[in-house]
Amino acid sequence: MGHNTIEVQPLTSCIGAEIAGVDLSKTLSDEQFQDVHDALVDNHVVFFRNQEITPEGQLEFARRFGTPEVHPIVEGSNAHPELIEVLKPAGEGASFGTGWHTDNTFFEKPTIITMLYGIDIPPVGGDTLWASMEAAYDALSDGMKELLDGLVAVHSASVAFDPRHTRDKYEGKHSLKYKYSEAVEVEVEHPLIRTHEISGRKSIFVNPMFTLRIKGMTDAESAPLLKYLYEFSTKPEFFCRFRWQEKSVAMWDNRCTQHYAMNDYVQYRRFMRRVTIGGDTRPV
Template sequence: MLLSRSQTVEIGGHSIEFGPRGMRRCADGFESRPYTQFELRPVTPYIGVEIHGVDLRDPSAEVIDELRRALLEWKVVFFRDQQITGAQHRDFARHWGELEIHPLLPQGEVPEVVHFERGEDNPGTENIWHIDVTWQKRPPLGSVLRALEVPPAGGDTLWADMGNAYDCLPDAIKERIEGKVAVHDFVPSFGRAMSPEKLEQMQEMFPPVEHPIVRTHPETGRKTLFVNSLFTTHIPDIDPVEGAALLRQLVDQAKVPDFQCRFRWQPNSIAFWDNRATQHYAASDYFPHRRVMERVAILGDVPA
């Protein structure tokens, strides 16, 4: 049940909302049961939980079953002190399905592992709210990101709960976007650094795709807001000016701190997030220090 005591005031011609919002951790009907295989330490009441007492190098079937449930309930789960190899990283992610080999990002020693190395010569550029690879027909189910080297301070990653982001939209906006789709494209981001020849080749392979603005999570049944600043370009079949204003309002939902959790990285920390239910943002506040990460993504379904 959604309970809301938030208030709205008009300041300078703008509506400002404050106070408790109507939020929930799970979809109605989701059964939240005790966990017996590990300890949970919530980061916030709604999104994000640290899991302790698990070795990801060789998890049992019972541990994997409870991790599946924890991921659906908390949307992003965190682990500390996991000294795993690239192959073990890949093998852990495989418990959730077929893995992605990203066509536009550098690979690590294992083909399924994407290697991110940021520093003085290559500053971080992931500081924009986004959902991974929504420019493909089957965006990832989720991603498993591990820290190899972290700066002495900064470089945190934030996640936003897009179920609560949708729930807290005004009813008039929900009615306006019901059943509508938005267009997603890699060109405004990855395409900017490509030569014209390379761009043309990649556009033939990965043309723009349409996804529902509001998708239904295939496992929990919860409605989530499925547009993002990095890859969503426009809403078709609507006046371009009105559509641009509407899209700005929708993507700005991820920026509300009430919907977010924040993770401070340490070497050998791991974050595993549900890409169908969240957006994320990597703070680029550590220049010129180094930040080295590796990620494995799990293929998802066609958003519906």
């Protein structure tokens, strides 16, 4: 798709693009915002370099896409509950988003877009990977597509946010703080194959962090099929890798991606600011 007001440089043949010619500290014109929006839908994840963004500015830009969410478990900043300050002190291992996942699929109406702003970035390490679930779906055999069509997956935060394994965060002893709510235990159902409401393209909509099982099957019966989909959909052919710099922004479409935060910079401090944007409808 052509863009009149921005420069879009794809990173791979199926996912990821860097956008130039945009100053996110200023209010974008309707035309430029539409170009950014279209580039995001086309490329699944987009990146901006050298952006000066205040917390208020980040929220203002996010609101152009939808409603910023207040996470039911992870505590936001005091001034702006919608913004999560993702701090990893030097000497502490990364522990947020460090496995393949799609943000907040345990919501009844899952997050559609995430915006992450890099403020304090280590000199090396801490890259993030994104995988295209659309490219993965397209690469499935016709027989597998037929098998998956109509299946429903059950999602929950009960494993990822299990208080038994993340007690230090619930007790306020970690740089990232959790608060327990009923959202931890709730189970929700989403189609295993999702159709993007804007592009109309299909993608695989399960992830190992929040998907428990396939509806109508036991955990044991679901496990082999889900394991295959997790491994298949995150093959290198389907992903891009982003090296963070200070003042970089990443925005990604959770309707058609998974992502993975590298935990390879224990000796360094990193500080990011995240906002997620809520969906208006349940996936179909």
